[in-house]
């Protein structure tokens with residue numbers, strides 16, 4: 001039996017019919033805004049049609065800015081997953097103003113939109129910054145990507161620990177004078193190009209258990225050691241695998257426009273997908289290539305750990 005949107009909520013949502021909810025003005029007016037933005041930013045991208053000769057651009061790490069991913073033809077990528085530089089003083093960070101920083105994010109987002117397939121996903125890992133003031137970077141990311149025509153389709157809290165990690169940046173101890181919140185999470189913002197579902201067909205390889213876990217909005221995954229990987233802020237490969245398995249088909253190409261030491265391409269290769277990555281630091285590109293060279297091919301059948 002299917003359920004419907006009701007004043008009193010619904011107990012189970014298997015086969016749930018949400019047509020009435022999505023007919024409401026809140027949803028339709030939001031979609032109108034996104035579609036209008038998508039059309040207007042598409043006009044500027046129309047000049048950027050890159051000839052699609054062959055697949056030779058795949059399975060490469062490129063050492064230049066992802067503000068221009070001229071190697072990739074339009075509409076080719078199933079999933080882009082990335083963690084941009086946070087502009088907080090890491091080795092690779094410039095000291096950009098919020099406007100300059102968001103311009104970089106905008107330029108890269110516009111290119112990601114161009115290369116994604118219709119229904120393709122752009123998943124961005126981002127943390128909010130500081131306390132005095134607290135900079136809600138994720139709010140800026142929503143603004144920029146909605147203005148580019150991306151459709152938001154979910155938000156995941158990546159819980160990186162349980163708070164017992166020795167951080168004592170709690171502000172005024174046991175006093176209301178100036179307590180500080182210690183973040184133990186970051187965000188994964190999920191955006192889609194043109195539509196929320198994939199119009200094309202492909203092979204999914206996610207198990208029942210993995211799917212049940214991955215479709216919950218809080219993910220408990222421990223961070224990766226910077227020292228072990230040789231990069232100041234690497235992704236855990238298991239985080240990438242969970243994203244890739246949930247959001248991509250086996251035949252897809254996975255893009256990381258800020259690839260660093262290549263954790264996302266490594267996860268893509270381990271899962272039998274094609275990959276492509278960009279980073280402006282040569283040394284990180286070399287680490288990524290080395291890690292990719294160590295991945296067994298073809299991959300053994302494996303599942304996501306957590």
Ligand SMILES: C[S@@+](CC[C@H](N)C(=O)[O-])C[C@H]1O[C@@H](n2cnc3c(N)ncnc32)[C@H](O)[C@@H]1O
Pocket residue numbers: 064065066067082083084085086092104231233234235236257258259260261262263264278279280281284
């Ligand atoms: C947070 S790190 C990504 C780390 C990566 N997820 C990993 O697992 O190693 C951000 C990366 O973006 C790179 N970067 C900064 N500006 C860039 C740009 N315009 N184009 C491409 N890469 C850039 C930095 O060099 C840095 O390695």
